[in-house]
Each structure stands twice: as C-alpha cells, then as structure tokens.
Amino acid sequence: xxxxxxxxxxxxxxxxxxxxxxxxxxxxxxxxxxxxxxxxxxxxxxxxxxxxxxxxxxxxxxxxxxxxxxxxxxxxxxxxxxxxxxxxxxxxxxxxxxxxxxxxxxxxxxxxxxxxxxxxxxxxxxxxxxxxxxxxxxxxxxxxxxxxxxxxxxxxxxxxxxxxxxxxxxxxxxxxxxxxxxxxxxxxxxxxxxxxxxxxxxxxxxxxxxxxxxxxxxxxxxxxxxxxxxxxxxxxxxxxxxxxxxxxxxxxxxxxxxxxxxxxxxxxxxxxxxxxxxxxxxxxxxxxxxxxxxxxxxxxxxxxxxxxxxxxxxxxxxxxxxxxxxxxxxxxxxxxxxxxxxxxxxxxxxxxxxxxxxxxxxxxxxxxxxxxxxxxxxxx
Amino acid sequence: xxxxxxxxxxxxxxxxxxxxxxxxxxxxxxxxxxxxxxxxxxxxxxxxxxxxxxxxxxxxxxxxxxxxxxxxxxxxxxxxxxxxxxxxxxxxxxxxxxxxxxxxxxxxxxxxxxxxxxxxxxxxxxxxxxxxxxxxxxxxxxxxxxx
Ligand SMILES: [Zn+2]
Numbered sequence: 131x132x133x134x135x136x137x138x139x140x141x142x143x144x145x146x147x148x149x150x151x152x153x154x155x156x157x158x159x160x161x162x163x164x165x166x167x168x169x170x171x172x173x174x175x176x177x178x179x180x181x182x183x184x185x186x187x188x189x190x191x192x193x194x195x196x197x198x199x200x201x202x203x204x205x206x207x208x209x210x211x212x213x214x215x216x217x218x219x220x221x222x223x224x225x226x227x228x229x230x231x232x233x234x235x236x237x238x239x240x241x242x243x244x245x246x247x248x249x250x251x252x253x254x255x256x257x258x259x260x261x262x263x264x265x266x267x268x269x270x271x272x273x274x275x276x277x278x279x280x281x282x283x284x285x286x287x288x289x290x291x292x293x294x295x296x297x298x299x300x301x302x303x304x305x306x307x308x309x310x311x312x313x314x315x316x317x318x319x320x321x322x323x324x325x326x327x328x329x330x331x332x333x334x335x336x337x338x339x340x341x342x343x344x345x346x347x348x349x350x351x352x353x354x355x356x357x358x359x360x361x362x363x364x365x366x367x368x369x370x371x372x373x374x375x376x377x378x379x380x381x382x383x384x385x386x387x388x389x390x391x392x393x394x395x396x397x398x399x400x401x402x403x404x405x406x407x408x409x410x411x412x413x414x415x416x417x418x419x420x421x422x423x424x425x426x427x428x429x430x431x432x433x434x435x436x437x438x439x440x441x442x443x444x445x446x447x448x449x450x451x452x453x454x455x456x457x458x459x460x461x462x463x464x465x466x467x468x469x470x471x472x473x474x475x476x477x478x479x480x481x482x483x484x485x486x487x488x489x490x491x492x493x494x495x496x497x498x499x500x501x502x503x504x505x506x507x508x509x510x
Numbered sequence: 511x512x513x514x515x516x517x518x519x520x521x522x523x524x525x526x527x528x529x530x531x532x533x534x535x536x537x538x539x540x541x542x543x544x545x546x547x548x549x550x551x552x553x554x555x556x557x558x559x560x561x562x563x564x565x566x567x568x569x570x571x572x573x574x575x576x577x578x579x580x581x582x583x584x585x586x587x588x589x590x591x592x593x594x595x596x597x598x599x600x601x602x603x604x605x606x607x608x609x610x611x612x613x614x615x616x617x618x619x620x621x622x623x624x625x626x627x628x629x630x631x632x633x634x635x636x637x638x639x640x641x642x643x644x645x646x647x648x649x650x651x652x653x654x655x656x657x
Contacts, residue, residue, distance in 0.1 A: 246582060252545065254517045256582030258633060258644055259575060260609055265597050268573035276571075276622050320573045321617050366541075366552045375533075375544035375606040376599065377552070 133221045134346035134353040135508070137166025137339030138473050141234070143332055143457040144303030151183020151460070154335035155234030156192035158463075162230065162337035166349045170230075173339075176200040177216045178232035179209035180462035186232055198229075207409070207498020209233060210336070210465030211361055214506060217340050218359040227342050228349075234335030235460030249372050249500055263411070263499060264328065266371035268320035271414025275322065278429035280417055282322055286310040287435050288413035289327050289455055295442060296456025298482040303332055304456040313413075327413040332458020336466035338473075352477045354492075357507045358395035362388040364501030371499045384503035385409075385422040385495065392493075392505040393424065400424040403507075404489030405475045406446070407468035409497040410453040420448065423495050423505070447485045450475060465504060468494035476510040512639030514632070521545055522630065522645055523562065529630045530562035531645060533605055542605045564602045565628045566650065572598035572612065572620050586634045600626055600647050613648040625650040 139161025141154040149157070155178070163170055170193045178186025179202060187200040205212040210233040217231045244263070246256045255261055274280060290310040296302035308326055316325040339349070346353035364370050367381035393399055400423065408423060410416035417435070421428045425446060434440060440448040451457065451471040454464060472492030474480040492508040516524040522531045534546040538555035544563060549556045578592040587593070596612030598620070613629070614620055626647040633644040 252518055252521070253582060254521065254644065256579075257517065257584040258611055259579050259583050259585070259595065260597060260611070261582060262575065262579055265573050265575060269571040269597070269599065272573055273571035273622065317576070318574075319576050321576075322573075373609065375608045377541065378601065378606060 131222055131224055132343035133218050133340055133356045134343045134350070135338050135356060135469070135473055136341050136346050136350035136353050137162040137164070137168065138470050139163070139165060139337045140301050140467065140470050141335035142301045143334035143460065143463075143467065146333055151180055151234045151236030151333060151335070152188055152192065154236070154333060155180065155183070155186065155189055155232050155337070158234065158335035159189060159193055159230060159232050159337040162339050166339040168228070168339060168349060170194050171196050173198055173228060173230045174226040175217070175220055175229035176232065177203055177213040177229070179203040179205070179213055180233065180235050181206070181209065181237070183234055183236040183462070186234070186462070189232060206502060207459070207461055208361060208465060208496050208502045208504040209462050210469075211359070211496050211504025211506070214338070214466065214469065215359040215361050215504065218356055221340055221342055227345060228339065230337060230339055231466065232335070232337040233462040233464075233466045235462040236333040237331030237460060239331065244372065244499070251372060251374060255374055260374070261372065263371050264320045264323070267412045267415060268323050270369060271418065272322060274414065274418055280429070280432050282314065283310065284417065284432055284435045285322065285327055285413040286313040288410070288416050289313040291441060292410065292449060292453045292455035295450055295483055296452025299451045299456070302452040302456045303458045304452065323412050323414060329411055329454035329459050332460050334457070334460040334463045334467065336463045336470050338466060338469060352510065354473045354476045355509045357398070357509050358392040359504070359506045360388045360392040360395065361502065361504045362391065368501060370501030383422065384501055385419060385497055388503040388505040389423040389495065392507050396507040396509070398491060398507065403491050403493045404487070405450055405472060405485045406448050406493040406495070407450070407453065407471055408448055408495045410449055410455050411459065411497070413455070415497065416448065416453065419495060419497065423493070442483055442485055450480065450483050450485055465494070465496040468496065469506060469508070472508050476508060512641065514641045514643050517633060517642050517644040524630070524643060528565070530565055531608060531628055532560055533563045534558040534560055544606050544608050563605045563608070567600040567602040567626060567628075569620070569622055569624045569626055569647070570599040570601045570607050571622060572596055574615055574617055584634065596620055598647060600628070610645055610647050613646050619649070
C-alpha cells in the first residue's frame with residue numbers, strides 16, 4: 131500500500147514568546163487537519179517528537195483525548211524523519227489508514243549543550259571543551275575544503291542564498307537578506323565558519339496528515355506521495371560528531387547510505403529530483419551534503435554554487451524555504467519543515483519561493499548527532 | 511599538599527616517565543580505539559587488549575574554538591579570561607585518529623598534515639590546589655636554523 135500526504139500545517143519558525151512549544155505543535159496540527167478536511171478524532175494513530183518542549187503526546191491535552199496510539203519519538207535531529215518513517219510503515223503495512231505526524235520545539239538561545247554521559251562518552255570530553263557540534267562541522271568542512279578545493283566565498287554564498295530564500299518565505303525566522311560579504315565578515319566562531327554560516331536553535335511546529343494512497347483523493351485534490359522514507363545510523367569508520375577518536379579507514383557516512391537506499395526504494399535517481407531540502411546546520415553541511423546525497427561529485431559544488439545553480443530558479447534548487455540557516459533549528463520540527471516545504475513546492479503553492487517548471491519530485495535530508503540521517507522522496 | 515591528578519583514570523599512563531595515551535586493540539580484527547573500550551565497534555568482538563598509542567602523529571583536520579563553551583566545559587577561565595583554543599584530530603600511525611585540544615590557537619600556524627606531539631599538561635587547578643592533567647597536541651618544533 132502506497133502512502134500519501136494529504137494535509138500539512140506549520141507554525142511560523144523563530145521566536146514566539148506567547149506560545150509554548152506544545153501550543154505551536156497544536157497550531158500546526160490543527161492546520162494540517164483542516165488542510166486535509168478531517169478532524170482529530172478521525173486520526174487512527176499519531177507519531178510525534180520534541181527535544182525540549184515536552185512529550186509530543188501531550189498534544190492530546192490540546193487537541194482532545196481520543197484514545198489513539200500516540201507514540202513519542204526521540205531521535206535527535208532525525209526526530210521528524212523518524213516519526214515520518216514510523217507513520218509510513220504503519221500505513222504501508224495495512225495496520226492503519228490515516229494518521230498524524232507532528233514535531234515541535236522551543237529551545238534556549240545559544241549553541242546546544244550536550245551531555246557526554248547520554249552519548250556514552252566520558253565527562254572529561256566535555257570538560258576540556260570537545261563536546262561541541264560546531265567544532266565537528268567546522269573540522270569536517272575544513273578537511274573537505276582542503277581535499278576538494280571549496281573556497282570560503284562559496285561557504286558565504288550558501289548562507290547568502292539561505293537568507294534571500296528566507297526573505298521570500300512568510301514562515302521563516304530570518305527574513306532579511308544578508309550579503310555574502312556580511313556573512314564572511316561576521317564573527318568567526320569555529321574556523322572556517324562565521325556566525326552567519328551557522329543556524330541557531332529556535333522554535334516552531336509542523337504537522338502532516340498521512341493516509342493510504344488509494345484513499346488520498348477523498349481528502350485532497352493534489353495529494354503528494356511518499357515514495358521513500360529511510361533512516362540510517364553511522365557505520366564503523368564514518369566521521370561523525372561527538373567522536374573522541376575515529377578509525378583510520380573511512381567508510382561512507384549515514385547520509386550516503388540513507389540516500390542510496392531512498393533512491394533505490396523510489397526507483398528514481400538524483401538527476402530526476404526537481405527540488406531538494408538538505409540539512410544545512412551550517413554552510414559547509416549544505417556543500418558536503420550535495421555530494422553525499424548524490425547530486426554532484428565531490429568538488430563540483432564550487433562551480434555549482436558560484437554559478438547560482440542551487441538558487442530557486444537554478445538547475446538544482448536547494449533549501450528553497452531558507453533551510454535551517456533562515457528558519458533556525460527546532461529539533462523536533464526541523465525535518466518535517468523540509469517535507470512541508472516540498473509538499474508546497476509539488477502542489478505549486480510555495481508562492482514567492484516557488485520553484486518554476488511544475489516540480490514533480492522533491493527530496494529531503496536531515497543529519498544529526500551522533501551520526502544519523504533521514505531521507506524522503508516525495509512525488510506528486 | 512597539592513598533587514597532579516589525571517582528568518580521568520585510564521585515559522593515559524600517569525604518573526609515568528613518558529606518559530602515553532591508552533587505546534584498546536581488538537584481538538579479533540586488529541582495529542584500535544581511543545579511549546579504551548570494552549568491546550570493538552568494528553566487529554563487535556569483546557576480546558580487546560590495552561596498549562600505549564604513539565606519541566607523535568599528523569594533523570588530519572582542525573578548527574579554532576572562538577567562543578567559550580557552556581558546561582560541562584570546566585576550566586579555570588571566566589568569560590573575560592577565555593582564550594580561543596585549537597581542536598583537531600591527530601592521526602597516530604597504526605592506531606586511530608584522536609581528537610584533542612591543540613596548544614596552538616593561531617590559524618596561520620595550523621595546517622592539515624603538520625606533525626604534532628601528544629603532550630600532557632595542567633588543564634585546571636582545583637580549589638584544594640590539585641592540578642588536573644590532560645593531553646594536548648603540540649606542533650613539533652621546527653629544527654633550529656643552521657649557522
Ligand atoms: Zn574487532
């Protein structure tokens with residue numbers, strides 16, 4: 131049984147002091163239900179996640195207590211992708227016909243502070259100042275620039291594009307364009323990455339209504355089909371965040387593994403994708419993830435980004451809603467935001483940030499600690 | 511009386527005339543790990559031996575941490591006295607790539623592929639005067655100019 135997305139809802143990302151994270155999730159859920167023309171009591175199941183804003187199943191307190199199986203999902207940055215994968219399996223297996231996926235969050239300002247013990251690492255690692263995701267991303271792109279000739283200007287251009295796309299998206303947090311020069315001149319945080327090249331923890335909520343593909347037209351004139359939803363964790367030898375050591379022999383990371391599996395499951399290739407949302411925790415991540423997801427060879431990003439290929443009107447539009455850089459990263463909601471954006475794009479409802487040419491296939495990718503990646507491929 | 515205490519037991523040999531990082535090596539597949547692990551992440555084997563890792567290697571990648579991390583970061587610094595620090599992975603021949611702080615924080619003086627030594631020094635001083643010792647990576651000093 132194929133699976134369709136028939137309803138989408140979002141609470142604007144950024145800072146909303148007047149609403150808790152849970153309320154932002156409920157706001158998104160009500161919009162998704164309304165979009166599908168259904169009610170909360172019609173949902174047969176729900177999966178949801180939030181890292182810092184309470185248990186997702188507390189949404190029942192906001193939406194109503196209906197007795198359905200509601201499962202809380204916690205999987206770091208891949209929380210949304212994991213919820214979606216679980217919902218996909220629940221419908222594909224024939225167990226359920228229709229259900230809801232929700233993700234929301236509300237984080238404090240500043241870089242996330244991680245607990246070494248929760249990741250099976252000694253306390254010393256945090257004490258001496260190694261427990262920083264920003265360091266990992268900086269060291270990964272530093273090595274990548276050295277090996278493949280990516281320039282610092284290209285990193286700045288990735289952020290410039292993100293902010294210009296964010297300016298076109300009414301639900302984005304950062305809505306002011308920032309030039310590549312301003313990005314490059316902002317404070318250096320972790321060489322070679324400056325302040326404006328990093329995304330920040332933020333707030334927001336997204337919800338999706340999924341159903342059996344054969345019933346999709348009952349709810350939605352323009353259903354979007356979930357052709358694949360894949361989650362992978364790191365294998366031995368991949369270079370990952372929060373690693374006191376790494377093997378001398380390297381293997382592909384979870385992004386490469388998840389991407390290959392997703393393309394195989396959907397029966398399409400990278401060249402068929404019309405619009406892609408790739409994890410851009412910082413500028414370098416977007417650059418590296420272009421190649422890791424199969425959209426180009428290592429090193430080709432320099433020319434592609436400099437030539438504008440990844441802009442909304444380019445040949446390979448990436449992070450058309452402004453990505454994590456312009457939306458911030460509410461962990462529970464971030465991966466679902468990408469799916470929300472692709473559904474808008476495939477329905478032709480993305481307004482000022484709409485990709486031209488009636489896009490038919492959309493791709494999403496998230497990456498997070500301690501080495502997990504989730505990919506979806508959507509088709510209208 | 512104050513004394514020198516390793517930041518954690520078993521991370522490196524201490525006290526020792528020539529302290530060294532301690533790794534484990536799998537007796538099944540030969541893969542090394544740092545810090546010492548009870549089992550092998552490569553093959554799931556549980557038969558591992560502890561060994562001293564080489565004291566010199568090459569820098570695989572690096573960054574400079576320019577802002578003071580939140581706890582669990584634990585130094586003697588305040589936001590006012592905080593100094594940026596280098597971080598990198600040092601490739602130890604025959605062993606693993608180990609992540610650690612660099613003694614150098616000037617990006618102009620750090621490059622991928624440079625040789626570095628594993629050194630041991632005071633990380634912070636406790637209220638009771640104890641010096642907490644950890645490991646750092648220090649650039650191998652250039653040979654003195656002839657003449
Ligand atoms: Zn082994």
